[in-house]
Amino acid sequence: MKNLTSSILILFITVSTFAQNEGKVINLNGSWDFEQTVQAFPPAEFTRKCPVPGLIHLAEPRIDSYEKLFKKPEQTVSEEASDYRELEYEPRYSWYRRTIHIPAEMKGTEAILSILKSKYVTQVYVNGMDMGQSVSCYTPIDLKVTQALKYGEDNEILIRVGERVWLPPWAAGSTDKEKANYIPGIWDDVNLSFSGKQKVLKKLVLPSVKDKKVTIKLLVRNFYPQQVMYGDPMLDKVKAEIIVKERKSGKEIAKGFLTGKTTRDNETQLVTEIPFENFHSWSPENPFLYEAEIKLYDGDNFSDVSTTRFGMRDFERRGKFFYLNGEKYYLRGSNITLHRFFEDPDCQALPWDREWVKKMLIDDPKAIDWNAMRICVGIAPDFWYDLADEYGMVFQNEWLYWQNHGWDEQIRTEFSDWVWSDGNHPSIVIWDAINENWNDYIGNTLIPELQQLDPTRIWDAGYMQENDLAGVDPMDEPHLYRAGWHLIQQENPYEFLKENPYRLGKMDDWEPGHLKYLEASATQLVNEYGWNWLWRDGRPAKLTKNMYDSLLGEDATPQQRRELQAYWLACETEWIRAERTMAGVLAFTHLTNNYGYTGDWYINHIKNLEPGISLKWFKHAFVPANVFIDLADQRYFPNGFYQPGERLVFNLVGINDLELKSSGTVTVKLLDADGNVISENSQKVETKPFGRENIPYFISLPEKEGGYLILSEFQKENSAEILKSRRYIRIGNQKNMAFLELTP
Missing domain, CATH: 3.20.20.80 (Glycosidases)
Structure with a gap:
């Protein structure tokens, strides 16, 4: 019994130690060695530093093309569009280098290098080995690098980034005719993550407020080798435990499980649903967040853990x-x-x-x-x-x-x-x-x-x-x-x-x-x-x-x-x-x-x-609820003029984006160019939820010609805030009229 107990204890310690490395993530953000080359060969030496995430214009000392990329025009020149192929500088390859020590205890795990966003055409080398290339500029680049890592030693990560003019035609998008320069670089987070033979590569936590549930979709990467010999396994069992918690309090709210099979050396999508009661809905007015912790098991062995935030909203x-x-x-x-x-x-x-x-x-x-x-x-x-x-x-x-x-x-x-x-x-x-x-x-x-x-x-x-x-x-x-x-x-x-x-x-x-x-x-x-x-x-x-x-x-x-x-x-x-x-x-x-x-x-x-x-x-x-003036401008645009003493009839328009009615008082003023109040009148306004209310209004215009401002000031019930709308009008057909400029 003593030997059995010892064996169980040793097994527990081994599994615990092993599990501590599964799901580990090393953040690679920070200052990287940096250099540029004309040809697609690594530089002989690195003379600059560049932050990651960032773009290559942040390199120090500055890149040679910096002044051409960021010219400040002395005057505005009227133009309609720009052609990215008409470069004022020589395109170059940009090289990033980082040395990182991988602890010896990480041996036996699988490693993925993730670059969340990098542009344009990204090539990765680890310890001199080619890990792959991607033309994706706006989505993560995930590369398996296990075979290139040296455990218990320093490892060199070398990343080459190309220019927009070299992006191949099959790449998704990347042209904007109002951009002059397409500055490349690694512009989002970079990390190195470790797992067992099965990894949560991607996940979606999709809420349904109406149905009171969350749908969990996992894309699981299986690292076991593909079938080579007849009779070798093609599939492996996998299961996941999903724990939903309130993000701030950490209180556990719901739990779910998922089982399935994954294809070897491939990515497999798995789906499950978790009933979710008594939750707080997410909105801009109440941004309540939850957290889903996903523990992945390769058969019965812990293999990976991944956590993501989400909100309950439809x-x-x-x-x-x-x-x-x-x-x-x-x-x-x-x-x-x-x-x-x-x-x-x-x-x-x-x-x-x-x-x-x-x-x-x-x-x-x-x-x-x-x-x-x-x-x-x-x-x-x-x-x-x-x-x-x-x-x-x-x-x-x-x-x-x-x-x-x-x-x-x-x-x-x-x-x-x-x-x-x-x-x-x-x-x-x-x-x-x-x-x-x-x-x-x-x-x-x-x-x-x-x-x-x-x-x-x-x-x-x-x-x-x-x-x-x-x-x-x-x-x-x-x-x-x-x-x-x-x-x-x-x-x-x-x-x-x-x-x-x-x-x-x-x-x-x-x-x-x-x-x-x-x-x-x-x-x-x-x-x-x-x-x-x-x-x-x-x-x-x-x-x-x-x-x-x-x-x-x-x-x-x-x-x-x-x-x-x-x-x-x-x-x-x-x-x-x-x-x-x-x-x-x-x-x-x-x-x-x-x-x-x-x-x-x-x-x-x-x-x-x-x-x-x-x-x-x-x-x-x-502002969600206000009262606007329904009248055409006459100060800047040639929309005619009014006669002195004319009776001007127009609408005030109450609008309301809210589910409760809007009530308050609107005051309408007519002001001359010197800010003198020529006339003023107030009345109650009520606008139904999500609605519009047209309110007829008239002003007897003064006999004096000139530029005038019609100003509405709306004050909601139980609020001290004054909300304004304004229109400039002309009385008479004089040229070069002065107008009152009102500060908001």
Whole structure:
């Protein structure tokens, strides 16, 4: 009995020690040796350091092409697009090197090197052995490196990254005609993970609030060798124990089990469901998170452990609206074009600075009542989605597919990996496959396949609508650039507006080209509008120089341009939000390249995230419930004038995104150019849940000619906040009228 007890104890110690190494992860983020070469051969020596994650512009000393990549223009030049093939620098291979000690006790485990995101064309060597190559730029690269490792010794990891011009045509996406430079690099986390002969390579925890359950999908990598001799095993038993806990408290909530068989030296998908009662639903207003710990057993032997966060939330469309956890939910927010920001001279390492990203992505948007973002023309590092999960923000997550898409099978591979890698984030509610384009394979073959993998989200197929899709069209993405592209292309935009009037600020003034969105049966998410971009120093962007020069004059000051921009954006936001069939309103854009074709609404150096006046006025235009003025602008746009003493009749429009009625008092003021109040009147306003209320109003205009401001101030019951809407009008036909500029 004594010998048996000793044997059991020895076995327990051995298994425990072995189990401690299974599931171990070594983080490889940090400073790597770095160098560039003209040819695809390793450098003779490494003279630089570069952070991982990051891009190659962060290397120190700077790379030779740095100044050509980040030129700051002395003046704005009007342009429409950029061709990535027209390089001003010599493309080079970028080499990363890291030496890491692998403890001797790790011997006997299987090792996977994971690079979450790297671009463009990534080649990996470990201790001089070729571990493989990948053209994926936005999804994880997982390479088995067991055979190359030396245990109890130092190991050299060498990674070569190519340039965008060398990306092969079958790769999925990566062209954006408003990008000038495609800066390569390892731009997300890198780690080395260890397991037994079976590993949780990928996992999806898919919630259902309605059915009170979670569906667990595992992609298990079996490392046993394939059948070689007749009679050798082809399959192995596997089982998993899944424990669901509250993330913050650690309280165990539910448990489930999974059994199955996996194919040797292959990846096998396994699925199970766990009933889940008495949970907290996830929403931007209450971002409650859970954690699923998955313990994997190879037969009866512990082989791997993997943990992932998730939230209990349902997101669906019913008719023309989105529903979050069974309740109608309007999206309000903006866009982030991170891959354009990468080429901003002031970008530096900010996209990997957690505190900076949190302020830009979460704090600033929430302060102006945004609850949604479109991650546009290219996805983000994984921790961005973690922040949105933790602090509450929903995303339309868009692949970098605008001008080209690659070859079908590679698209299937990369899009499938995309769903597996990002699909546990409750913040992601829409997969956006295409921007402003059409593709029959993606829309009618691939998306239906991927809906089987992840049925918990909505897919957007770009400009494909009911007539383009074989199945149901769940949503469309109107880009409502009123007076936009045609205006920008004119040599004299102001004369064009006289012949083609744009009634800025008029609520129900929908031009024929946009009526199709009002008549469509699909949900409408306006995820782009506001074609009046400025750079952060107040200069027009490349696409808007002619427009600003025409409307304000070439000698206009930055402040004058910012005033026009803020007013225009507020009026357009009110116009779209007043159309209650629009399920979401996302202005373009919250972050981009400062010296590019468009612009964002921060001013001065982006590291300080100093809001411009447009962001301040957005607070009033985006608040869930407010009262807007339904009247066309006459200050900037040629929309006529009023006669002195005329009786002006118009509507006030109460709008409400909330499930409770909105009640309060609206005060309407008429102010002259000096800020004197000419008339003032107040009345009670009540707007039904999710509704719109038209409130007739009239003003007797003064006899004195000049520029005037109509201002509404709405104060909700039991609130001290004053919410504003404004319209400029002309009384008389004088030229060069002065107008009151109001601070938000």
